[in-house]
Amino acid sequence: MTNTLRVERAIKHITQQQLAEAIGVSRQTINAIESGKYVPSTLLALKISEVFGKTVNEIFILEENDK
Template identity: 70%
Template sequence: MKNNIRVERAIKNITQAELAELIGVSRQTINTIESNRYVPSTVLALKIARVFGKPVEDIFSLDEED
């Protein structure tokens, strides 16, 4: 699964720590999701999408291997 959280954070001008605080997780969790080492739960993905005001499909996409 790919994501564009880093790009969306840059557009919104927020840090990993600020995003983490907004959705109630640690900065390390955001880091592992951004670097594709962790696939977020549905709830977490929806919370991230809500922060950016976009559908979850605009933030996350499946790889061909998924």
């Protein structure tokens, strides 16, 4: 799975720390998600999508080998 989290943050001028505080996780968690080292839970993905006003599918994209 890939994601556009880094791009979405840049568009909104939000740091990893600010996003982390907004959704109740650590900055390291945001970094791990952006790096593809951690796949967020459904709840976390929904919270992230809410911050950016986008659907989960617009931020998190399944790759061919995920299907």
